[in-house]
Amino acid sequence: MKITIYDVAKEANVSIATVSKVINKNGRISEKTKRKVYRVMEELNYQPSLIASALMGKQTKTVGLFIPDLANPFFSELARSIEDRANELGYNVVICNTDYSIEKENKYISLLQQKSVDGFILASGFEKLKRVEELMNEDIPVAIVARDFPMFPVNAVAVDDFMGGFKATSYLIDLGHKDIGIIARDVWSNRERLRGYKEAMEVNGFKIPDFKFAKDTTIAAGEEVTNEFLKSKKPPTAIFACNDLLAIGAIQAAKAQNLKVPDHLSVVGFDNTMIAGIVDPPLTTIAQPIQRMGQEVVDLMIKMIKGEKEKARITLLPELVVRESTKEKDNNELDDLSVIN
The missing domain is CATH 1.10.260.40 (lambda repressor-like DNA-binding domains)
Structure with missing residues (x-):
């Protein structure tokens, strides 16, 4: 009872x-x-009862956090920073792992609305602008993190993904690479990184290789796309992967074909999660300020819960972290990796 x-x-x-x-x-x-x-x-x-508190017009001191993939170290580290900041300010966080599924997103939204949470923090994978608009029309505080809806007035905290993609590709070009492949999934953040990659390639007059989106953002997907690159007539000498897991997949695929990273193939990732420093070789990557992103989005959320109506869009700058998975291209070495295969 x-x-x-x-x-x-x-x-x-x-x-x-x-x-x-x-x-x-x-x-x-x-x-x-x-x-x-x-x-x-x-x-x-x-x-x-939180619901009873809400019915009496009181805050439940609880926020729903939607994460698309907790198996991705970036999202688990982001969730931790959000939870730490929320707890510091007296709030609880209910974490919902959506697996990029619209059905799961809708189910969790309905469930948390029944529990009368004070607001929603939606992370990168959330693609449904209409659903965000519906929540806001119901006067439910909503904040976006690790992505943006630039066409829509919503509180958001994100890194400049376009600049990150441009930086990663420009760095590889500065090392002497011309044939640079990219691994990306068809989600907002990756599309922006892809746009930065294309811009860097085009301003340097380099050809963009045939491209198709990876099926997901896992190590296995990185391996799959890299294997396709290595089978091509002119394989890349460098790869920019749009997250660290995809980059690790690229490294593993190269090793499986007896290619040395970075001697035969340079690899750059994105996120600078904790695994970037422990993979072999340690991964050159674009760092997102994960801790600050979590703190900023919680601060925005609590301001909304307390009645602030003004919207804020915070864009943080990415930084290149150079490790051992990249090197200057040696023009005396074989350019065509197909000869090695």
């Missing part, structure tokens, strides 16, 4: 209003009465 506030009031021999004041820490209640109510709550294992 579920214990209710009525059971606590009856057992403590006080009014329901007194129990409510003790729970919400307001009103003038004696220390003796507080101790008695707390003792009864503990004895009965009573958990205050």
